[in-house]
Amino acid sequence: MRTVTLQPLGAVLSVQPNERILQAACRLGFHPPQSCRNGACHICAATLLSGQVKQQGQILAEGEIFTCLAEPLADCTLHWEAVLTAGELPRRRIACQLVDCTDSGADVFRVLLRAPAGAKIRYHAGQYLRIERDNGESRAFSIASTPDCGRELELHILAREQSAKDLLTQLQRERLARVELPFGNAHLAQLPGRPLLLIAAGTGMAQMQSLVDSCLLRGFNYPIYLYWGARLATDFYHLPHWDDWQQAKNIHLCQVVSEDNDWQGRRGLLHQAVCADFRGQLKKLQTHICGSPEMVYATCDALIAAGMAQSQMHADVFSYAPRQED
Template sequence: MQVTLQPSGAVLTIKPGERILEAAQRLGYDCPQSCRNGNCHVCAALLVDGRVRQEGQVRDHGELFTCIAEPLEDCTLLWDGVLALGELPVRKLACQVSECVALGGDVWRVRLRAPAGKPPRYHAGQYLMIERENGEKSAFSLASAPHRGRDLELHVLARENSARALIDQLQRQGIARVELPFGDTHLAELPEGPLVLIAAGTGMAQMHSLIEHCRAQGFKYPVHLYWGVRRPEDFYSLEHWDEWQQLPNLYLHKVVSDLCGWEGRCGLLHEAVCEDITELSSVQVYASGSPAMIYATLDALVSAGMDAHQMRADVFAYAPRNG
């Protein structure tokens, strides 16, 4: 039998005689619950369709308690707060602005500190939404890694008026109202193989989080970072860059696309990747940049032998390609 959960859309396959909460936990879901006897009501859900047996009675509608309800046929439940394996609850926090400093290339490092007793929960590579004075929200990748606890880091490119206004707001108010975490391009689990990280501009923030997480977790496989900008002066200062250069399994590549003649590498990011890594079948690729850049990179790497499922990018969720 199957139980479909709304609003998440998750589908649970129930074994004969198994109760709903028991099945959900067996399948790796994090469910609201406190006890297992139906007295606390924490695990309550609304039966939308189907029939269940609860305390000897058959029910076909209304509230049920998932810890004691046994499906008799396929059912649909309205059950809020159920999280899939690796999924974290979205929370709103008012954070102190602990630092707002220019890094070069018109990029600012913004450091936030979450309230005591409310450490933010997120996976390396996820992003947050920050509230502006007009009530609108803007997305920024988290450059910090989860082991940093209450301390969050963002890299903000402040060339446009709206971004400069946000920096001014944070400096004036000293408080940032944020909501997190978002995004499925993360490292909830480390892969058993090499990583290729591709970042355009401040897409480096997401890769910064991934690298710092790998470093904290003792990741032993090779990690290849490709960081691209239009002009050499667009590269900005990264606090841990010198330390990264000493890591035996981390390979750092800076690539400039529009202005050749500098002492480093020129061209497009996917060209550099294909030049260096001739066997792409065993790598996992994480990429951050504009939709045009991401899809051009995907097409180039697939043509070079990568399976499309090996590449992850937030663009695939917020700007899906038609066809």
């Protein structure tokens, strides 16, 4: 058995005797660039940084190798670009047609995009995309639809800041959106074997919609506890799926308002409501959180203090806005 370390990914492959490197990578669940598998296309080429390989009768100790042909003779290190881990999907840039832009209340617009015919869009429930602006900048939005929706992509855009208003104006003027996807690690490529706790503030509900609908489509039978928070009751926008979720036996919905004395429902902060409802039971849950970095980290701190492990919590904030260590 030989080990092959992949850079810049940092993964280590255990390659069996007489097994080629590409075969080992595929067997272990990685998704490397490949095509012909006979050394003709060069798509699987990598650079041998250390070690030795046998390739078509030659012994190589450096330079370019073809992983579909190369068998390691010693532990090796390769520079091999574009290798994806299990569950990771390749990113694509596509131009989508604007199908609809509907006012859903509370300054939130439900935007429906459609990818071109023949364009295969792949993402996991809970991931997000980026829309390119005319000025070259891009903005990130959670994908509210599920991977089962085919060419359709749904977004929830809060149009209070001028930049968001300008983006909506651009989309409606051009009837086109240039997007890149997928992004994000807080997804459900695999369904967990325990109940889900979903916590969202504002349009963080877009991510939760994708997660909930995907669970329903895939026959997830564990309880789903969904908490949606807003500062005022008027900040809740219309969700067409909400009534259907209320009819599902394993979905439990809770709206929490923090600053509205006229609200007759649950009041306070999201993490306060969750900690009160799951006192002593947090270790049984897998948790996904979506909101501003401040909201996510405040919620995480409260849940950890109440007994939840950091490993149970999933949020894209952990990647794009990591907390600075003191």
